[in-house]
Every structure is written in C-alpha cells, then in structure tokens.
Amino acid sequence: MSEPAPGLSAEQLGAYFALVEVGSLLQYAVDEHLRIDGDLSHVQFQVLARLVDAPGGKLRMTDLADGVVYSRSGLTYQAGLLDKRGLITRSPSPDDERSVMVAVTKLGRGLVARVLPGHVDRVRRLLFEPLTGDDVTALNVVLGRIRDHMRAAPPRSAKPRARRNQTD
Amino acid sequence: MSEPAPGLSAEQLGAYFALVEVGSLLQYAVDEHLRIDGDLSHVQFQVLARLVDAPGGKLRMTDLADGVVYSRSGLTYQAGLLDKRGLITRSPSPDDERSVMVAVTKLGRGLVARVLPGHVDRVRRLLFEPLTGDDVTALNVVLGRIRDHMRAAPPRSAKPRARRNQTD
DNA sequence: TATTGTTATACTCTATAACTATA
DNA sequence: TATAGTTATAGAGTATAACAATA
Helix, strand or coil: CCCCCCCCCHHHHHHHHHHHHHHHHHHHHHHHHHHHHHCCCHHHHHHHHHHHHCHHHEEEHHHHHHHHCCCHHHHHHHHHHHHHCCCEEEEECCCCCCCEEEEECHHHHHHHHHHHHHHHHHHHHHHHCCCCHHHHHHHHHHHHHHHHHHHHCCCCCCCCCCCCCCCC | CCCCCCCCCHHHHHHHHHHHHHHHHHHHHHHHHHHHHHCCCHHHHHHHHHHHHCHHHEEEHHHHHHHHCCCHHHHHHHHHHHHHCCCEEEEECCCCCCCEEEEECHHHHHHHHHHHHHHHHHHHHHHHCCCCHHHHHHHHHHHHHHHHHHHHCCCCCCCCCCCCCCCC
16 A cells, blocks of 8 residues: 555554564464474464463363354364364363363373474574564563553454344 | 473563464454455455555556465455456456456445545554554564565465476 | 353355466 | 466355253
C-alpha cells in the first residue's frame, strides 16, 4: 500500500508489515519443522506442550480449548488424532463426570522432548541470530506491552460461549 | 514450556512467545475485520492490495504468486473467486502468450478503499495504541533486521519449482 | 437450565499431479 | 525442454448445529 495510509505513519506501516511478515515466515518455518520432524501440526504441538507443562501432565478439555483458541469440536478432532497415535489419553474426570481429563503419555512426552531441540534451534537461527542482546530486550519489552494491551481488550471469542439461540 | 529451554535464554523465550502471540492475535483480529467488512480472506485482500499498488493495477499471475507465498494452483483458486465477484479480471498477456495479466477492476479498487480505513484503524488500536514513538522506531528497526535475515536465508519454497520427477 | 464433550456435516483452503499451450 | 497457468482431486482443518450426559 503506497497510499497516504490514512492513520498510520510510514514508520508504523513499516513496523506492521514487518511484524506480519516475520510472524508469517517464522510460523511457516516452525510448522514445517514440526511436521517433518514429528509429524505434528502447530496446534497439536501446542496441545502436547501445554500438557507437558501442566501439573501431573493432565488438563481438562475445556482448559485446553481456552488456551489453544479452538472451537470445542476442533479440539475434539485434534485430541482424537493425538489419542489415536498414543500421544495422549482421555478419561472421565473423577471430580466432574462431565469433564474429560487429557493426559500426555510417555510416548507423547518423548515426542515433545525429541522435537523441542530442533524447534528451539530453528527459532534461534531464524529469529535471534541477527539480534544483539539489546535488541532482544527491546523486542521483549515492546512486544510484551502490545500483548498485554491486546489481552486487556479481548478481541477474540468475545462471545463467552454462544447462547443456545436467541435471535436465531 | 517451563523447561530449561535448551538454547534460548528466558528473555529470548519471552520474546519468541510474545511475537507468536501478538502475531496470532493481530492476524485473528484483522482477518475477522476483513471477512465481516468486505467478505475477504486475508490472502484475497493481499492480492487486491498488491494489484492496487502495482503500476496500471495489473500483475502477472507469477508475480502475484511470488508475493503471496501460494502454490500456483492455490492462487488460481483464489483468483477464480475474486474474478467471479468482479473484483479482478484476467486476460492473456500481449507480451507473452503464456502469461495471464491480472487487473483490479473499479469494483475491486472500491472494495479495497472501503475496507482499508477499518483495517488500518484496527491495526492502530490494537498494535500502536500502547506504544510510544520510540517503541515504534525500535520495533521497526529490530523487526526489519529480522526480516532481512529471514529473507536472506530462504526458508520458504527453496525448491525452485520441483523437477518433473526424478527419483519418483 | 447450564455445562461438558462428541458427532455429523458442510465448507474453505491448500497441495500434488496431470494436463495444455506457449517460448 | 522449460515455463505459465489451469484443472481434478484428495486431504487437513475449522465451524455450526444437534445431540447425550452430568451438574
């Protein structure tokens, strides 16, 4: 867009485009690695990583969905794939019979452990190689501020759950 | 990942996660706007925006594909959609009979013009509202450096075009 | 009645390979 | 033979709505 850019300075526009492009390239590279190295989509990796991080290696479906953005059915779909591969297990929660507890299996942990080094390595080479320590600090501060701002004004699934159907 | 993060400092890890999250949230918000306001996917908007920017409002399919990452067939698919809506036209190039020149129509320009203000507005509110002028400068510099670095080492469709089939 | 999760289904997008036509 | 683009087709992912079970 070489237009007057109604509302954004040239510098802002440049930063915006750079952010989009960097994010896109990074995601492309990382996704490719996850797929080749572990036959995992990004979302699947996120699910596993969350579980590995969770206390006891288990979380409820809902807690997972809240973190991974997904629609519920989408998470069920992905969980089904991971389950089929023996990377997670699903079992009814003892506390709440409606809930399903998802747990990483040993196999799942192994896969994450196997994939993580290459993942981190790509990020370092792609993202941090050309940066000084000060650059990283600056990036961290500014992006952190943006993230907090974005989180504060929930742009996402603002609709809490979609009421059954009202105007429909 | 609460692990020692083999190879990334805590600050690097924070910057990485923040970048991924900010990029994801931003893209989500922008895509939503484009869809609601103009019934356009992000890729479709990119195609139109590139054309609007191009001299004479026209580009070859290949030039478009090079910019928008797509596989050739994917671009054909999207161009078909835009064509059906009267936002672009396609016609054989006079120079090279193999090529197809894609041109934005008046309708297409109008749509971009109609959608752009809201697009820019979202970006400003979401991305730049919490930033000082210095922040923007820093972001621009650092992200620009990363982008140049990423571009230098083509991680993308490194395979130039896929040879017919050799080992196959 | 509200919440948790699954299922059925339809739709969008993307990638691959085969194909046509021009250089 | 290489390049430009299309088409057919198959696959992954996502969203919606209807559903069953529990709170």
